[in-house]
Amino acid sequence: MDLHAENGALTPIIQTERLTLRPLAPSDIADLHVIAAQWPVVRQLGGWPWPANLAFTASRSVPYTGQGFVWGVEAAGKIIGSVAVTRGELGYMIHQDYWRRGIGKTVVAAALDRAFCQDNCPVINASVWADNAASAKLLCSFGFTHWHTRYEQAIARGYPVLSHYYRLTRPAWDGLRNTAKSRNSGA
Known part of the structure; x- marks a missing residue:
């Protein structure tokens, strides 16, 4: 792993002008719980409960x-x-x-790059509810392809929802x- 704790603080994995990507920590619970209390966000997640549950949020506010x-x-x-x-x-x-x-x-680009290039994943899967066109579009923009559809229980919604499954292979990501590199270099 490319980070470590120094004096109790976790170092960032990726730092840009506007974002820092880093492990979650117990001190992030308040920020994470604000997100967990947003129905438009949580209704699109597969594993988060509704209404927001502080104990569940706390279980997700720790380094993985x-x-x-x-x-x-x-x-x-803030997170x-x-x-x-x-x-x-x-x-x-x-x-x-x-x-x-x-x-x-x-x-997502940073996560895919890490998973394929450092963690050497051969394939990455993702799923989105059928009514989440924005996430489906985002996945497709990275080369994910649809391979399966089925109904699944949506925890936050409390009923089965049609879910589309996508996958991206390492060769597709490399291509x-x-x-992108060829376009950026003018080749």
């Missing part, structure tokens, strides 16, 4: 120690979302006040990155 990684997305000193690839599955959420600003695209 399983297979893969979970990063908090920090802007202006505005998270992005993760755990057990080969991509997931993300962004505070609704930060939608349509390119943040999702930035954090997309090489195409």
Whole structure:
């Protein structure tokens, strides 16, 4: 892993002008709980309860120690979302006040790059509810392809919802990155 604790503080994984991607910590619970209390966000998540549950949020406000990684997305000193690839599955959420600003695209690109290039994942899966066109569009912009559809229980919604499954292979990601590099270099 490319970060470590120094004097109790976790160092950032990725730092840009406007965002820091870093492990979540117990001190992030208040910011994360604000996001968990936003119905437009939580209704699109597969594993978060509604209404927001502080104990559940606390269980997600810790550094992840399983297979893969979970990063908090920090802007202006507060957590505005998270992005993760755990057990080969991509997931993300962004505070609704930060939608349509390119943040999702930035954090998903960083997560895919980490998962494929450093963690050497052969394939990454993702799923979106059928009524989440924005996330489906985001996934497709990275080369994800649809491979399966089925109904699943939506925890926050309390009923089964049609879910679309997407996957992205390492060769497809490499091809997309090489195409982007060629365009950027003028080749």
